Amino acid sequence: MTSEGLGSTTRRSSSVPELVERARKGDPRAVARLISLVEDASPLLREVMSALIKHTGDAYVIGLTGSPGVGKSTTTSALVRAYRRRGRRVGVLAVDPSSPFSGGALLGDRVRMQEHATDPEVFIRSMASRGHLGGLAWATPQALRVLDAAGCDVILVETVGVGQSEVEIASLADTTVVLLAPGMGDSIQAAKAGILEIGDVYAVNKADRDGADATARELNQMLALGERRGPGDWRPPIVKTVASRSEGIDELVEALEKHRAWLEERGQLAARRHRRVCDEIETIAVTALRERIGDLHGGQRLDELAARVLAGELDPYAAADELVEGITG
Amino acid sequence: MTSEGLGSTTRRSSSVPELVERARKGDPRAVARLISLVEDASPLLREVMSALIKHTGDAYVIGLTGSPGVGKSTTTSALVRAYRRRGRRVGVLAVDPSSPFSGGALLGDRVRMQEHATDPEVFIRSMASRGHLGGLAWATPQALRVLDAAGCDVILVETVGVGQSEVEIASLADTTVVLLAPGMGDSIQAAKAGILEIGDVYAVNKADRDGADATARELNQMLALGERRGPGDWRPPIVKTVASRSEGIDELVEALEKHRAWLEERGQLAARRHRRVCDEIETIAVTALRERIGDLHGGQRLDELAARVLAGELDPYAAADELVEGITG
Numbered sequence: 150m151t152s153e154g155l156g157s158t159t160r161r162s163s164s165v166p167e168l169v170e171r172a173r174k175g176d177p178r179a180v181a182r183l184i185s186l187v188e189d190a191s192p193l194l195r196e197v198m199s200a201l202i203k204h205t206g207d208a209y210v211i212g213l214t215g216s217p218g219v220g221k222s223t224t225t226s227a228l229v230r231a232y233r234r235r236g237r238r239v240g241v242l243a244v245d246p247s248s249p250f251s252g253g254a255l256l257g258d259r260v261r262m263q264e265h266a267t268d269p270e271v272f273i274r275s276m277a278s279r280g281h282l283g284g285l286a287w288a289t290p291q292a293l294r295v296l297d298a299a300g301c302d303v304i305l306v307e308t309v310g311v312g313q314s315e316v317e318i319a320s321l322a323d324t325t326v327v328l329l330a331p332g333m334g335d336s337i338q339a340a341k342a343g344i345l346e347i348g349d350v351y352a353v354n355k356a357d358r359d360g361a362d363a364t365a366r367e368l369n370q371m372l373a374l375g376e377r378r379g380p381g382d383w384r385p386p387i388v389k390t391v392a393s394r395s396e397g398i399d400e401l402v403e404a405l406e407k408h409r410a411w412l413e414e415r416g417q418l419a420a421r422r423h424r425r426v427c428d429e430i431e432t433i434a435v436t437a438l439r440e441r442i443g444d445l446h447g448g449q450r451l452d453e454l455a456a457r458v459l460a461g462e463l464d465p466y467a468a469a470d471e472l473v474e475g476i477t478g
Numbered sequence: 479m480t481s482e483g484l485g486s487t488t489r490r491s492s493s494v495p496e497l498v499e500r501a502r503k504g505d506p507r508a509v510a511r512l513i514s515l516v517e518d519a520s521p522l523l524r525e526v527m528s529a530l531i532k533h534t535g536d537a538y539v540i541g542l543t544g545s546p547g548v549g550k551s552t553t554t555s556a557l558v559r560a561y562r563r564r565g566r567r568v569g570v571l572a573v574d575p576s577s578p579f580s581g582g583a584l585l586g587d588r589v590r591m592q593e594h595a596t597d598p599e600v601f602i603r604s605m606a607s608r609g610h611l612g613g614l615a616w617a618t619p620q621a622l623r624v625l626d627a628a629g630c631d632v633i634l635v636e637t638v639g640v641g642q643s644e645v646e647i648a649s650l651a652d653t654t655v656v657l658l659a660p661g662m663g664d665s666i667q668a669a670k671a672g673i674l675e676i677g678d679v680y681a682v683n684k685a686d687r688d689g690a691d692a693t694a695r696e697l698n699q700m701l702a703l704g705e706r707r708g709p710g711d712w713r714p715p716i717v718k719t720v721a722s723r724s725e726g727i728d729e730l731v732e733a734l735e736k737h738r739a740w741l742e743e744r745g746q747l748a749a750r751r752h753r754r755v756c757d758e759i760e761t762i763a764v765t766a767l768r769e770r771i772g773d774l775h776g777g778q779r780l781d782e783l784a785a786r787v788l789a790g791e792l793d794p795y796a797a798a799d800e801l802v803e804g805i806t807g
Contacts, residue, residue, distance in 0.1 A: 459535065465620075468759045
């Protein structure tokens, strides 16, 4: 039987425990299949998570964000290379919150990732919100867990910095890297959007271009302005990189490792992860509660209540009380 | 007793039914006080809404959004003038989703609104998320209800177009106006952020400046590109305005009235409002459910479950089940 034949047969018939076992051994098809189950919000997902959970907790999650064009994929690819040289198994999750499609939307990125395609110690996956309830905020932690159980030492989560999404993704990472590039005229604008609060490490990429020093200087000033740090607090370093030539990437890895060590020393890593899991559990619970609300009276309850509010018969709080009572008994 | 004395005395001692009665008669202090109760998430809020609800449903809500600098406040002020000339009572809600402060953050806007400050038929209020649960998505509909019950025929909701907030605010309006200005270089960027999906009417303000025609043309092309309309569907008009000189404002009002008539003819106005109230009720219910989750076991339940997930003993779905059972069981 060819490996191809085995692949397509097992795709259909593998049980969840078998898939998890294969994923743990580093079978890329099993990993891909499990992440697809996450993305599709498969009914099997509970069983998957139940089987995976005891194999998780070892991966270090690094988030990368920045505006389009700053070189996120190139930087991610260079980081994969750097971590591979250090003997680590690496996962990459490219998250596109603006696209309902996975795969296609990140084709360009995939091309850039090509060099790692045949490395059995690298798992690359793009993910998009397929419009299901809870979206990526809900799916991303589950996908991270799959890569974690598959033995990844480091997982790079790459996301385009658009509005709220970058903040959400940052909250999923142990360490967040914010990328900037010179001459994009967006550093101040980006700062407004809150990147100064989410970066643990900053990289000014394309540092061989005009204006790189000015961008780094401006960023440095803005970080200093926003500083409300006590002694011993983390001061986000600014690293200059030319990711396309792997320049500055070792320095970037060093900055990441320093931040990790800093987090661990202070118990901050455990605290961040605890907060993250609290959010995750709460999101799943609230999603389930929303579904119960939606199911009340064959899906008609909310509509009936809204009609009464619009008619001035019932205020929205009283209407909400009825919903809450409806599901809590 | 001076009117001032009465004001400060009643501020403290007025019962909710008295406040609502005064607001209905157009007493601006009572309106302001009720909106403050909304903003502060006062325990009295349920009583307020219960007393208000039967007096609501007549106001037409117009949302205005756009990047900083396009002239939102000037346009709002010009629209207030136009609607006042038509004999309408007008409410203005200036919502700043990026600021935790109300009032101060919109001082500049208030100055621009000065001309309406002494008009008893105009109510102007700025609002900001004071960091409470649910934020502005939760508070804005309640504030609109206060202005509605106070007899406003038209309510203008002005918000700065930042990320998700403009979409949220647009969902609260019957008709949404998206403002652009020439030479801001942001029209395409704004388009990416989704304004092409939320505008019912577009205004290119500062139309006396260079590039106004180009901006209108570019916008027109983008709207045409995104078109998936059938016959009879609404085609968002583009109106050129110079709000500071009230030029084009009558045309803007005409476009707004046309959209309103179109919505009413097709039953779309009722449908929009129904969806809006469904969202509102659900938001209140989910907020209440989140609070119950937070209260479980003296606030410790979620922490305990998260610790077990991190230890690999429990998967997040099983943890969420325990939360859901805790509040529904």
